[in-house]
Amino acid sequence: METLHFLMQGFDVATRPTNLLVALFGAFVGTIVGLLPGLGPINGVALLLPLAFALGLPPETALILLAAVYLGCEYGGRISAILLNVPGDAAAVMTTLDGYPLARQGKAGIALSLSAVSSFTGSMIATCGVVLFAPILAKWAVAFGPAEYFVLMIFAIACLGGMVGDKPVKTLLSALIGLALATVGVDSTTGVYRFTFDSVSLSDGIQFVIVVIGFFSVSEILLMLENTHNGQKAVKASGRVLFNFKEYCFTFWTMIRSSVAGFIIGVLPGAGATIASAMTYMTEKRLAGDSGKFGDGDLRGVAAPESANNASACGSLIPMLTLGVPGSGTTAVMIGALTLYNITPGPLLFEQQPDVVWGLIASLFIGNIILLVMNIPLVGLFSRMLSVPNWVLVPAITVISMVGVYAVHSTTFDLVLMIALGVFGYILRKLDFPLSAVILGFVLGEMMEDNLRRALSISAGDLGILWGSPITLVLWALVALMLALPGIRWMRRRKQVKAQADASAA
Amino acid sequence: MYVRLFAAIWLLLCAFLAVIAWGFQAPFAYDPVGPRAYPLLLLVLMAAGAAWLIFKPGPHTEALSRQALQRAGLCILTLLAYALLFEPLGFVLSTALATFVLGLLFTGRVLPCLISGALMGVLLYALFDYALDVPLPLGVFEALVES
Numbered sequence: 001m002e003t004l005h006f007l008m009q010g011f012d013v014a015t016r017p018t019n020l021l022v023a024l025f026g027a028f029v030g031t032i033v034g035l036l037p038g039l040g041p042i043n044g045v046a047l048l049l050p051l052a053f054a055l056g057l058p059p060e061t062a063l064i065l066l067a068a069v070y071l072g073c074e075y076g077g078r079i080s081a082i083l084l085n086v087p088g089d090a091a092a093v094m095t096t097l098d099g100y101p102l103a104r105q106g107k108a109g110i111a112l113s114l115s116a117v118s119s120f121t122g123s124m125i126a127t128c129g130v131v132l133f134a135p136i137l138a139k140w141a142v143a144f145g146p147a148e149y150f151v152l153m154i155f156a157i158a159c160l161g162g163m164v165g166d167k168p169v170k171t172l173l174s175a176l177i178g179l180a181l182a183t184v185g186v187d188s189t190t191g192v193y194r195f196t197f198d199s200v201s202l203s204d205g206i207q208f209v210i211v212v213i214g215f216f217s218v219s220e221i222l223l224m225l226e227n228t229h230n231g232q233k234a235v236k237a238s239g240r241v242l243f244n245f246k247e248y249c250f251t252f253w254t255m256i257r258s259s260v261a262g263f264i265i266g267v268l269p270g271a272g273a274t275i276a277s278a279m280t281y282m283t284e285k286r287l288a289g290d291s292g293k294f295g296d297g298d299l300r301g302v303a304a305p306e307s308a309n310n311a312s313a314c315g316s317l318i319p320m321l322t323l324g325v326p327g328s329g330t331t332a333v334m335i336g337a338l339t340l341y342n343i344t345p346g347p348l349l350f351e352q353q354p355d356v357v358w359g360l361i362a363s364l365f366i367g368n369i370i371l372l373v374m375n376i377p378l379v380g381l382f383s384r385m386l387s388v389p390n391w392v393l394v395p396a397i398t399v400i401s402m403v404g405v406y407a408v409h410s411t412t413f414d415l416v417l418m419i420a421l422g423v424f425g426y427i428l429r430k431l432d433f434p435l436s437a438v439i440l441g442f443v444l445g446e447m448m449e450d451n452l453r454r455a456l457s458i459s460a461g462d463l464g465i466l467w468g469s470p471i472t473l474v475l476w477a478l479v480a481l482m483l484a485l486p487g488i489r490w491m492r493r494r495k496q497v498k499a500q501a502d503a504s505a506a
Numbered sequence: 507m508y509v510r511l512f513a514a515i516w517l518l519l520c521a522f523l524a525v526i527a528w529g530f531q532a533p534f535a536y537d538p539v540g541p542r543a544y545p546l547l548l549l550v551l552m553a554a555g556a557a558w559l560i561f562k563p564g565p566h567t568e569a570l571s572r573q574a575l576q577r578a579g580l581c582i583l584t585l586l587a588y589a590l591l592f593e594p595l596g597f598v599l600s601t602a603l604a605t606f607v608l609g610l611l612f613t614g615r616v617l618p619c620l621i622s623g624a625l626m627g628v629l630l631y632a633l634f635d636y637a638l639d640v641p642l643p644l645g646v647f648e649a650l651v652e653s
Binding site for chain 2: 051055056169183187191226391398403406410416418431432449452457
C-alpha cells in the first residue's frame with residue numbers, strides 16, 4: 001500500500017511537462033544512439049550526462065533523461081540488428097541471428113514490430129519487479145555497515161569476473177585499473193595528494209565525465225576508423241508492417257520467460273544485458289528443440305533476446321538504487337551522474353530522495369509506452385538514420401564529446417586528458433580488456449576505499465570486522481563461488497575435450 | 507604477444523607507482539589505515555594480474571596492419587590538435603577544421619567535408635552557446651565581438 005502511494009507520487013513527478021518532454025527527447029535520442037552500430041547505451045548516457053549537468057537540470061529530470069536514453073538504446077539496437085545484420089549495441093548480437101534472416105524473407109516489418117513489443121514486455125515486467133523488490137531490498141540494505149558494503153563491492157567485481165567468463169583475469173585487471181584511477185587526487189580523509197604528479201588539475205581527482213567520455217567516445221572513434229563505410233544499405237522493410245495475433249500467441253510465453261530471466265540476471269551486479277540475451281536465446285533454442293527454426297528466422301529467436309535485454313536493463317537499476325552498486329556499465333555511469341549532484345545512491349535514497357527514486361521508476365513506465373508508440377510507426381525514419389555516413393557522424397560525436405568535457409572545468413588540460421584516456425581505452429579494447437569493468441571499478445573506487453577505512457576505524461584496525469557478521473560471511477562465500485566459476489567451467493571443458501579425444505581414439 | 511607486452515609494461519608501471527605510493531604518509535594518523543595501504547594493495551593485485559597475463563596471455567590477439575596504425579595515429583594527432591587549438595582558435599574555427607580533417611580521414615570527399623565542417627562549426631556553436639547555455643571559447647572571434 002505504501003509502495004502504491006509512493007508510486008503515485010512518482011507519477012506526479014514524472015508527468016510534469018518538463019520531465020515528460022525530457023523523457024520523449026531521451027527516448028528518441030536513445031533509439032538513434034542504440035541503432036547506430038558501435039554506439040551503445042554507455043555512449044549515449046556519457047554524451048548526454050555533461051549536457052544535462054551543464055543545463056542545470058534538477059537531479060530527477062537528469063536521471064529520467066539518462067534512463068530514457070538507456071531504455072531507448074535497448075530498443076534501438078534491434079533495428080540495425082534486423083535490417084543490417086549489424087548489432088546496434090552489444091546486447092543485440094543475439095537478435096541478428098534470427099532477425100536478419102527474417103528480414104531477408106521479407107518479414108522485416110513483423111520482426112521489427114514483434115521485437116518492439118518484446119522489448120516493451122521485458123521492460124514492463126522488469127519495472128514491475130523494480131517496484132516490488134526495490135523497496136524491500138532497500139529495507140534490508142539499511143542493515144549494511146561499512147564492512148558489509150566493502151565486501152558487497154568486492155562481490156560486484158567478482159561477479160564481473162565470474163560471469164563474463166572467458167577472460168576472468170583480464171576482467172579483474174580492468175576493474176583494478178578502474179579502482180586505481182579513482183585513487184588519483186587528494187585523499188579525503190588525510191588530505192595527502194596521491195598520484196597527482198604536482199598537477200593542480202589532477203588534485204581533485206580525474207573527473208568522472210572525462211573518464212567516461214574518454215574511454216567510450218574517443219576510443220569508439222578510433223575503433224570506427226577500422227570499418228569506414230559510407231552508410232550501409234539496409235534491407236527494405238517490406239510486406240506486413242505489424243505481426244498478427246497468431247504470431248503474438250506463438251511468442252507470448254517466450255517473452256514472459258525471457259523477461260523474468262532477464263530481470264533476474266540484470267539484478268545481479270556485474271552481469272548485464274549481453275549475458276541475459278545470450279542466455280535466454282540459448283534456453284529458448286533448447287526448449288524449442290527440433291521444431292524451431294532458430295538461426296533461419298524463428299520469431300522466438302527475436303522475441304527472447306529483445307525481452308531479456310530490456311528486462312535486464314531495468315533490473316540493473318535495482319542494485320543501483322538500493323545498494324549504490326552498479327549492475328552494469330551504464331548504471332555505473334548513472335551512479336556517477338548522481339554523485340555529480342551530490343546524491344549518494346544507496347538504501348537511504350528511498351527515504352531521503354523519494355522524488356528522485358519514484359520519479360525515475362514512474363518515468364520508466366512512461367518512457368516505455370513512449371518508446372513502443374514511437375518505435376512501431378517511426379521505424380522507417382529510424383532506419384533511414386543508418387544511412388548517415390561516418391564522415392558526418394564521427395566528427396559530430398567528436399565535437400559533442402569535446403563540448404561535454406569542456407563544460408566541466410573549461411580547461412584544455414581536461415581535453416588532452418580525455419584524449420589520453422581514450423587512446424589508453426582503445427589499446428585496452430584492442431587487447432580484449434572489457435572497458436565496462438574499468439568504469440565499474442572507477443565508480444566503485446572511492447566508495448570502496450571509504451568503506452574499508454571506515455570499517456577499520458570502527459574496529460580500530462582489526463581486520464576481523466571484514467568477516468565478522470553473517471552478512472559478510474554470506475557475501476564472502478558468494479565471492480568465492482564467483483571466482484571459482486571460471487575455474488569450474490575450464491575444468492568441465494577440459495573433461496569434455498578429453499572425453500571426445502578418448503571417444504575418437506576408441 | 508601484444509597482451510604480454512602490455513602486461514610487462516603494466517608490471518613496470520605498477521612497480522614505479524608503488525615507489526611513489528610508498529611516500530604517501532599523513533602527518534597525523536587520522537585512521538588506522540592511512541592513505542598508503544589501499545593504493546599499495548591495488549598495485550600489488552594489479553601486478554599479480556599482469557604477471558599472470560605474462561605467463562598466460564590467453565588467445566592470440568590480431569595485429570594491426572601498418573596502414574591501420576597510421577590512420578589511428580593520424581586520428582589521434584587530429585584530436586590532440588583539436589584539443590590544443592580549442593581555446594586559442596575558438597570553438598567555431600577549431601571545430602570546422604577538426605570536422606573537415608576527421609571527415610577526410612573517414613573517407614569523405616573534400617567538398618562535402620568542407621561544407622559539413624563549416625556548418626557544424628557554426629550550427630553547433632549556436633546550439634550549445636545560445637540554446638543550451640554551455641559557454642564555449644570564442645577565440646579569434648573575440649575581438650570581432652567586442653569591437
